[in-house]
Amino acid sequence: MEKPYTADKDRYNKMEYRRTGNSGLLLPALSLGLWHNFGHVDNYDNGRKVIQKAFDLGITHFDLANNYGPPPGSAEENFGKILRDGFNAYRDEIIISSKAGYGMWSGPYGEWGSRKYMIASCDQSLKRMGLEYVDIFYSHRPDPNTPIGETMTALDHLVRQGKALYVGISNYNPQETKEAVKVLKSLGTPCIIHQAKYSMFHREPENGLLNVLEDEQIGCITFSPLAQGLLTNRYLNGIPKDSRAAKSSSPFLSKTDLSSHVLTKIKALNTIANKRDQSLAQMAIAWLLKDDRITSVLIGASSVEQLDSNVGAIAAGGFSENEIILIEQILNS
Ligand code: NDP
Numbered sequence: 001m002e003k004p005y006t007a008d009k010d011r012y013n014k015m016e017y018r019r020t021g022n023s024g025l026l027l028p029a030l031s032l033g034l035w036h037n038f039g040h041v042d043n044y045d046n047g048r049k050v051i052q053k054a055f056d057l058g059i060t061h062f063d064l065a066n067n068y069g070p071p072p073g074s075a076e077e078n079f080g081k082i083l084r085d086g087f088n089a090y091r092d093e094i095i096i097s098s099k100a101g102y103g104m105w106s107g108p109y110g111e112w113g114s115r116k117y118m119i120a121s122c123d124q125s126l127k128r129m130g131l132e133y134v135d136i137f138y139s140h141r142p143d144p145n146t147p148i149g150e151t152m153t154a155l156d157h158l159v160r161q162g163k164a165l166y167v168g169i170s171n172y173n174p175q176e177t178k179e180a181v182k183v184l185k186s187l188g189t190p191c192i193i194h195q196a197k198y199s200m201f202h203r204e205p206e207n208g209l210l211n212v213l214e215d216e217q218i219g220c221i222t223f224s225p226l227a228q229g230l231l232t233n234r235y236l237n238g239i240p241k242d243s244r245a246a247k248s249s250s251p252f253l254s255k256t257d258l259s260s261h262v263l264t265k266i267k268a269l270n271t272i273a274n275k276r277d278q279s280l281a282q283m284a285i286a287w288l289l290k291d292d293r294i295t296s297v298l299i300g301a302s303s304v305e306q307l308d309s310n311v312g313a314i315a316a317g318g319f320s321e322n323e324i325i326l327i328e329q330i331l332n333s
Contacts, residue, residue: 005086008056015058016314018295020219023192025135025166027095027296029289029314031061031221037302038078039069041249046303048082053304055090057311063195063221063298064129065099065140066121070249072104076128084130094135098125099170099195101140113143113151122158137164138195139180141171148176152183159189170195170223174208181216191218193295198222200231200269200284200331210293219295222288226299228253230266231284232306242302268330272323278316281306285313287327 017026032054038047051062068075076098083091100121103111110117122137137158139151155167169180169191177194184191194213198205199222213220226232229244235258244250245258266280273283288297301307319327 005052007052007090011056011058013058014311014314015060017060018219018292020166020192020295021213022217023166023190023219025095025192025219027061027219027221028059029296030059030285030311031063031296031298032059032307033063033223033298033300034075034079035063035065035068036244036250036300038075039071039249040074040078041070044078044081047078048085049304050301050307051079051082051087053307054301055087055094057308059311060093061095061097061296063097064125065102065138066104066125067102073124073128076125080129080131096129096131096134097136097138097168098122098129098134099138099140100125101138101143101170113139113141113146113148113154115150115154115157118151118154119157122163126163133162134164136166136168136193138168138170138193139172142169142173142176142180148179149183152180153187156184156187156189166192168193168195168221171197174212177209177212177218178216181218191216193219193221195221195223195298197224198288198294199225199227200287200327201227203331210291214293220293221296221298222294223298224300225288225297226281226284228300230257230262231269232281233270233279235263236267236270244302265330265333268333269327272326272330276316276323278312279309281310282313282316285310286316287319289313290319 016029018029020027064076064079100118104121143151158164167189172180181191196205196209234243239246239255244253245255270280273280285297288294299310
């Protein structure tokens with residue numbers, strides 16, 4: 001029988017912690033997301049080992065959402081089971097986030113940003129994870145048909161009910177961000193964090209969002225920093241059967257995303273990474289962390305080995321001017 005889990009005593013010396021905007025909350029430079037690899041379709045023991053390894057490496061933040069799985073909800077159920085399997089002993093050392101916004105149940109109250117949906121969804125998430133509160137609760141996407149004040153008031157309500165300690169937003173554009181932040185400020189519940197898609201291959205936040213977050217002193221946590229695995233050595237020699245691009249349960253990355261043009265860029269970036277004595281994944285993470293507006297880089301991992309290796313990005317040196325220029329040339333080619 002396996003021994004009960006005990007965390008590595010040295011874990012906090014292995015990670016860097018960054019302040020989330022101007023809040024009191026410190027987040028690890030690397031956070032772990034449970035969008036893929038933690039659903040009922042996946043191997044539970046592998047997921048549990050990845051979570052435990054993450055914590056041993058100083059990763060204190062685990063990111064979930066109502067719909068993560070598949071099936072939707074099953075990542076939260078599995079995470080609840082991992083907590084009950086001994087991890088809960090560390091609850092006060094862990095930041096758990098969840099979100100509501102995308103389709104979760106049928107009918108008019110199962111998605112978007114109404115007060116009805118946001119509050120019911122948070123209650124469901126807490127039940128699935130067996131928690132009394134989450135540390136961060138997000139509006140997962142803006143709702144064009146619900147007044148932004150209604151969605152933000154629902155977030156504020158969850159904090160006042162003690163079901164969330166902090167609130168954040170995700171996938172809001174710069175203008176929507178400004179509006180959400182203003183309402184939350186007026187309610188007395190600050191927006192402390194924005195979760196945005198940002199990687200070498202996806203630069204949208206540079207077009208205004210990062211400036212808004214800096215002006216408003218809000219943290220930024222970047223999702224899909226490895227472009228779902230493209231910015232790693234995963235696809236250098238073809239498409240492995242167990243990879244996200246090959247799995248039918250992962251419709252968000254497909255074989256067609258791996259065009260010869262993309263592959264050429266990946267190979268050129270990999271050459272630069274190797275010259276820096278790094279893996280491509282480590283370089284892609286370090287490239288995001290060089291900007292101190294980034295609070296945390298939110299990675300995914302399907303194995304303990306991937307996770308272990310990616311945390312090596314923390315020890316990476318900075319980038320020379322020449323390296324930055326070369327990387328830009330490749331990305332713009
Ligand atoms: P990444 O870009 O980090 O992709 C993770 C995938 O990359 C892994 O599953 C693995 O793919 C591959 N990978 C990671 N490390 C390595 C390595 N060292 N070598 C080879 N392959 C590697 O992030 P995700 O797209 O998974 O997103 C991370 C998190 O962001 C999510 O879990 C979720 O919490 C959040 N998110 C939020 C969204 C939002 O709307 N707010 C939307 C999407 C994500 P493989 O499985 O093939 O091994």
